[in-house]
Amino acid sequence: MTETQSSKTPLAIRLCAPRGFCAGVDRAIQIVDLALEKYGRPVYVRHEIVHNKYVVDGLRDKGAVFVEELDEIPPSDRDRPVIFSAHGVPKSVPADAQERQMFYLDATCPLVSKVHKEAEIHFRRGREILLIGHAGHPEVIGTMGQLPDDTVTLIETEDDARAFQRQTDQPLAYITQTTLSVDDTAGIVSVLKDRFPDIVAPHKEDICYATTNRQEAVKEVAPTVEAMVVVGAPNSSNSQRLREVAERAGCRVSVLIQRASDINWPDFDGIGSLGLTAGASAPETLVEEIIDAFADRFDVAVETVRTAEETISFNLPRELRDMTGPTQTAGG
Structure with missing residues (x-):
């Protein structure tokens, strides 16, 4: 029965x-969809646009081609758009695209770009920079890649924070990956502040x-x-x-x-x-x-x-704004 x-x-x-x-993921996916609509297929995407197989497979079916590096794009397709993922990329990647005379669209989440800017400001002000994050994650690779090699020290755990030894006599500052555990990060920050009371914190919380x-x-x-x-x-x-x-x-x-x-x-x-x-x-x-x-x-x-209402949205790249109505950046 x-x-x-x-x-x-x-x-x-x-x-x-x-x-x-x-909002950052929604924007990134929309960028790929609109680029396919405006420029036709194929559109190349460096790395998974976001970390979700269902989303990636759906975009692949529409004509997106996912690559890990720009040199995987055939010379015959160098005039096709290439999109950088929501996680952000090292500065060397857009520089490489320009050298290859590629047309690219940057789908980096604006909140990740904010961390990139913070890193550059700390560097310009002569601070020694710590990045709280996970080794090998694309966002961490992209953030560390905003500055010269060996400029940023990665801190993954409270033990790392306890073991860290200053490399210079410059003031210390820290930034964080945007997708960390709030509680884990608070623990790491507490260790750093106990050891280095004058360490410079982000102007506004980096965890998104x-x-x-x-x-x-x-x-x-x-x-x-x-x-x-x-x-x-x-x-x-x-x-x-x-x-x-x-x-x-x-x-x-x-x-x-x-x-x-x-x-x-x-x-x-x-x-x-x-x-x-x-x-x-x-x-x-x-x-x-x-x-x-x-x-x-x-x-x-x-x-x-x-437990919360979310009303944040982000502007699309200028090249795609004619494909849809204006998206306003709102608080929430």
Whole structure:
């Protein structure tokens, strides 16, 4: 006999808000879409435009070609647009594009560009610079690449902060990756300030509003549910941090998955409540897919838990503004 709705185990899903796309990710994807519309296919994108396979595959189907380095673009296509990802790139990349006489569009998130500018200001003012972040992440590579080699010291952990030895007698300053754990970063900053009371902090917090808001929503929901699902890619820093935040909040099961097909159902045996969120590069359609998958097995009731409102949006590059109405930068 077919299982009826009433015979399913009840499951209360607490849906975190805000979740999913942030303004920087939305802008980056829009840049690729509009470039394809304006210039036709192919449009080249250096590195994944954002860290989400579903998004990347969708843009690839439309005609975007993803490369890791500019020299992968065939000479016959050097007149095609190339787009730099939302994570930002070292200064050497646009310089290389100019040398190759390529037309490029920069989809770097404006909040990442803000950190780049901070790094340059510290450098001009003769400060020794520390960058709190994760080694190998594209954003960290891009930020360190704004300045000459060996100018920026990377600090990943509190132990790194304790072990750091000044390389110069110049004043110290720190900047951070935008997608870090708020709590982890606070711990690292506390160590640095204890050791170096005069260290110069960012004028305004570097961890972006979207990262902070999504972590706060998880902190609200995770202690109230038996399991937490974070929708996002394994190489997405902000998504990984959300899973860690849920785990630290005491959630018995805290998992990061990309699609409904990745769900390991035994993890959710016997639960009556589930928290659900999505990293800043995960589209809402994947959240809906996860809810549908649970609804096939459980009698679900969905409640949204909102901890912040987001109204920020960013201007498109000048070359694409004729493709749509003006986007105003707003607070939120």
